[in-house]
Amino acid sequence: MSLFEQNFSVFLQGFGHTLLASIFALVGSLILGTIFAIMQVTNSRTARSIGNIYVQVFRNIPLLIITLFFYLAVAKVIKMTGFTAGTIALTLYTSAFIAESVRAGILSIEAGQMEGARANGLTFGQAMRVIILPQAFKVAIPSLGNQFINLVKNSSILAFVGGLDLMYQGNIVAANSFDTFTTYIIIGLFYLVITLPLSYYIQHLEHKLKKNA
Amino acid sequence: MSMIEFKDVQKYYGDFHALHDVNLKIDAGETVVLIGPSGSGKSTLIRTINGLEEIEEGQLLVDGFDLHDPKTDINKIRKNVGMVFQHFNLYNNKTVLENIMLAPRLVLHRDEAENKRIAMELLEQVGLADKANSMPAALSGGQKQRVAIARSLAMKPKALLFDEPTSALDPEMIGDVLDVMRDIARDSDMTLLVVTHEMSFAKAVADRVIFMADGRILEDSSTEAFFENPTEPRAKKFLSQVEHH
């Protein structure tokens, strides 16, 4: 336990950065993901193509490559820290998965909802915002929750670019103390504090949805 | 000799008393039809006979084995007791022929050539020899049910249970299935227990009719007696309702 006590402030700092990066990336990727999901279901062929390409590209390349791209290439033009580069990469990467979740949610809403709203005089945008999206998000909540868990876990990518997060601090403590085993267990527990309750809550939600269906 | 015997059997789903003091004896070779309104416990009763539902109290003897005894190997009973379901339950991943040949191969270790010969004979018998290599998804409901009957017969069971075999079928399919069942009742010495709403079939084929309601057996009489002069008022009411259809 002394390892934990001695390095408590370091762990806490790491936990704070992990939480901060996760929340920034969550908000950013929810906005971006929703925009790209809507692009994929519009009538405009151009919008659909752009949405599709964006999602396919970011889903199919490693997060590490995106992170290195911002940290090594973009940061040369626009100054940014490892934390910022990693959080941007995390946002873009996650937004592709969120776009898929939201799109699936939108597609699960029966076509009559959109037709009814349009026949009722609402524009596409209004119908989307007031009628379709609220229902789609409800359907997508378990899948969005899983994306958030992935996001928290993936935030460990910051360790590759000096992002000051849990994983990064853990590596430093492990290297200094030589007690790698205990250090990584502690780091793991910190991650579980965020992800495990969330994961059980999602299972509970899915169970409830299944029962109501 | 009795093939199936219920002695003071009780079955509960939570607080719901699904089978209430059931006493029933069916002799080997008998054809018995079980009728009653929905929710009366007929399906539950028939499903206890091959252990798809467990009983909580009493004794249930099938082919000499006590189903309530934990030492009884349920697979031994199932080998000798076939079942035909309302929704067919054909193996979706196997062809018609494979559906029929699988259990004899795995359970009885029947010789492959013999297995195939018997399977084709049975398909012939139910009028579907030309569908041997089709997948279940390509068959109509009536055809599926006839394959399911052939699948049960391939095990050469001592008893065959039918759980509302025509209830999920379109009206024009029902006749073909009932014809197959009628032939089995006439030509074989198997014990048959049929849950059905087809009264004309019951009249023509059954030796005995059992009427159930609310988890109890209310009437157990010969077919003639039951249809001509049911003693139980609820059976009378039920008959007048179904016969007006």
Next chain:
Amino acid sequence: MSGFFSAFTEANLGYLMGGLGITVGVSIISVVLSLIFGSIIGIVFFEKIPYFSSFVGTINNIVRNLPLLLIIFFTYFALPQLGLHLPIFWATVVAMTVFQSAMLAEIVRGGLEAVDVGQFEGARANGLTNMQTMWHIVLPQAYKKMIPPIISQLISLVKDTSLASGIVLAELTYRGQIIYAQNTNFIVPVLVVMTLVYFLLNYGLSLIAKWFDHKLA
């Protein structure tokens, strides 16, 4: 533009492609192993064995909710403290397999639960044992439905292999880093080419998954 291509001497390209080979190798070995372990765990969930299933379920949830990078580091840096020294390649395979088995177990459970209960009853009434029912009737139907999600997991695996560059496994991403470490002008060209390679590999896999999805629908 000539600067862009100067990063790709024959030697460098060969070196990168060798890394791709390691990436694909780790991915294939890990997916096969995790399919086996994931299936066993998934069946344990599905059978709801008293105490045992929920115990395994808890462990599985813990593994699923940890960052893979932590599991990789733990396997390579912390296990030696317990006297278990694995070479880099096998440390990666073990970490990937542990993590992916936990993911696949959930998929297998879901696949089994999606099989109609009538299939079980039909097989049991027909005289098949539990094992025979599972092996001949239920699993083949469940796996068919699971092909697309399993391919998705394979895509994750291919991408996640890049994390093993953190323990200096000489896979594709690590080798890219080695190349641009020699000359910082190579950073963008190398990242672009690596992006392209990963994308083509994974997009190809996702097309296969899509094809199965259509075929099964």
